[in-house]
Amino acid sequence: MSVADMSFERYPESGVVRVRELMRRCAATHDPAERAALLERMADELDRAADEAHREPALVLRGQAGMVRFFADLQRRDRARHAIEPTTATDRRGPRR
Numbered sequence: 001m002s003v004a005d006m007s008f009e010r011y012p013e014s015g016v017v018r019v020r021e022l023m024r025r026c027a028a029t030h031d032p033a034e035r036a037a038l039l040e041r042m043a044d045e046l047d048r049a050a051d052e053a054h055r056e057p058a059l060v061l062r063g064q065a066g067m068v069r070f071f072a073d074l075q076r077r078d079r080a081r082h083a084i085e086p087t088t089a090t091d092r093r094g095p096r097r
Helices: 013-028 032-052 055-084
Strands: none
Touching: 013 032, 032 055
């Protein structure tokens, strides 16, 4: 069973609503720090759902939680990189294209 084969119906019911709401909020925000925090919460919800699930769906949920944590780390790295870089898009060579 792959992630693509896992339907929301196989998630524990209480976790589906929380994960969907977190996904909606992630898509709506433009703040990388908030998105990283929401992704971490989503990964925690997926881990919690995996604890309540049978073996095979639990493996899929834990894999999804790992992917979500990876994307949360990317958000934090991007935010840190932008904090270090100058705020203008120009340097001595002129504007970036």
